[in-house]
Amino acid sequence: MTIECGTERIAGCQFNLSVMSDDFINIILGSLDTTDMSKVWRDTDDVTTCVRGRVEHVFDVVKAVYLHAAKTGKHVEMSGTFSIGCPGDASGDTYMDTDAERMNAANTIGINQKAGCKFALYPMNTTKYMDVIYEQIDLSKARGVTVSPSHYSTRLDGEVNDIFNAMEEAFVSVQEAVSHTTMTFTISANSPSSRK
Amino acid sequence: MTIECGTERIAGCQFNLSVMSDDFINIILGSLDTTDMSKVWRDTDDVTTCVRGRVEHVFDVVKAVYLHAAKTGKHVEMSGTFSIGCPGDASGDTYMDTDAERMNAANTIGINQKAGCKFALYPMNTTKYMDVIYEQIDLSKARGVTVSPSHYSTRLDGEVNDIFNAMEEAFVSVQEAVSHTTMTFTISANSPSSRK
Numbered sequence A, B: 001m002t003i004e005c006g007t008e009r010i011a012g013c014q015f016n017l018s019v020m021s022d023d024f025i026n027i028i029l030g031s032l033d034t035t036d037m038s039k040v041w042r043d044t045d046d047v048t049t050c051v052r053g054r055v056e057h058v059f060d061v062v063k064a065v066y067l068h069a070a071k072t073g074k075h076v077e078m079s080g081t082f083s084i085g086c087p088g089d090a091s092g093d094t095y096m097d098t099d100a101e102r103m104n105a106a107n108t109i110g111i112n113q114k115a116g117c118k119f120a121l122y123p124m125n126t127t128k129y130m131d132v133i134y135e136q137i138d139l140s141k142a143r144g145v146t147v148s149p150s151h152y153s154t155r156l157d158g159e160v161n162d163i164f165n166a167m168e169e170a171f172v173s174v175q176e177a178v179s180h181t182t183m184t185f186t187i188s189a190n191s192p193s194s195r196k
Helices: A024-034 A055-070 A129-136 A160-175 B024-034 B055-070 B129-136 B160-175
Strands: A011-019 A041-044 A049-053 A076-084 A114-124 A145-150 A153-159 A180-189 B011-019 B041-044 B049-053 B076-084 B114-124 B145-150 B153-159 B180-189
Touching: A011 A024, A011 A055, A011 B076, A011 B180, A024 A055, A049 A055, A055 A076, A055 A160, A076 A160, A076 B011, A076 B076, A114 A129, A114 A160, A114 B114, A129 A160, A145 A160, A153 A160, A160 A180, A180 B011, B011 B024, B011 B055, B024 B055, B049 B055, B055 B076, B055 B160, B076 B160, B114 B129, B114 B160, B129 B160, B145 B160, B153 B160, B160 B180
Parallel strands: none
Antiparallel strands: A011 A049, A011 A076, A041 A049, A076 A180, A114 A153, A114 A180, A145 A153, B011 B049, B011 B076, B041 B049, B076 B180, B114 B153, B114 B180, B145 B153
């Protein structure tokens, strides 16, 4: 396998959204419906939602889904895996032929919502993966978030918009250096534990 | 970095448990309290719970936490990452000096609970990671579960006990071949979508 840096590759994210409320169905479906998914391929089943397309649109959509659920004030968690360059994820997609304008930016940038998030980057297909992580990720430049270490992950605290921006920058930076990158994350807002 | 196959290494899992009910606090705390965690190191914060120790006890505990929540009949999701051999996860643990008896086996084996689960294995530190996945995982022997492909993952359907057993077998098999392995999963039970 050759590393084709600079080639635009399809990105994706498989995630699940959990709303800790008896009203979870309306909030989850409302959040998915409110989000503009016109620039991504999308599939939802009983376990996860998967979106695929250009990397900026994948992040735009996942962030919007989370914000529209979290802004209800309910305790909302999302876990997922971003992926780019997966050898098993090659064909059948027309969603790369689109421009870079983020469809959900205008509707989400004004939403103020604090959260805590743990994420981990996995550069695949390399024996220098720890070097890649250390060299490519510079979270000191991440604006608006507090960064702290956690087991198997890095923790970010701050506004949801800033957290997703920091994760996107780290993901894009790492994927430029390796052929296949995945990134896991779990983000939590309005937890009774964090209200203390 | 050398691969030390055969050396017993500390395993861990960082997971979040989501209960889609107004009663989520009682169910989550009850599930964590009902699970015997005496053979694992454990840390819970507002985003995740992390358990670490011998691989069989890590799986025993995570499965028990999920089952005790899911048996309430509420829509319960868990996402997490199992890890073994992480270079950043080396010291300070006495939980490896214990026997193999699973503390939660007796209290969970009789719980019948259907679920759907998506999981993905990431053998790190190798350029042959796809070969490792194809060679080491033989889900055709997994008893009691239906196996199907999904984007970025493999889907398992069946009893929760059988699903976790299948994931444990796959994880243990892969970690014998590489120095650092992670495995992500999302499991969902009692979803209104799957009751159709």
